[in-house]
Amino acid sequence: MDPEKTAGEDLAQLIKRLKDTYGVNESQIARAISSSPATVNAWVHRKRGTGRGPSAEKLRALAAAYPKFSEAEVFAAAGRRAPGELSPEASERIMKLIEKLTPEQQDLAEATLRAWAATNSG
Structure with missing residues (x-):
């Protein structure tokens, strides 16, 4: 330091x-x-x-x-936590979960993720 x-x-x-x-x-x-x-x-x-x-x-x-x-x-x-890197394994796990959702659930999941990401974007 x-x-x-x-x-x-x-x-x-x-x-x-x-x-x-x-x-x-x-x-x-x-x-x-x-x-x-x-x-x-x-x-x-x-x-x-x-x-x-x-x-x-x-x-x-x-x-x-x-x-x-x-x-x-x-x-x-800046008073914020740095977003983490997404490993290929984590990306694959997340995509497999999303693929099991209905189109409506996928839209909701995407909207939720966008909202969470916006809180980190400033």
Whole structure:
């Protein structure tokens, strides 16, 4: 664990540390994650606007662009848990269960999964 990181680090603090570690500014971060400088600036100044914060896609992009910061670390700083990887075995088990459902049940299962995923998307 990075000695500069505190246990309760939020996204603004993580971005400051990221800027120091990589020698980048907010505009460069925004370009690296295909976002606007205003969006990154809002994160830095803890302004969430009407949304619930950064999307899972943007958090993943941040971790990918700056690999010294893990996906789990970035998500935690944003106050969320990182979505897990789906193993091929788990995918197969889930698909076998879905194939046993009626079309109506499949639609309901899909809607439920979409709702759960939306809670992680921000």
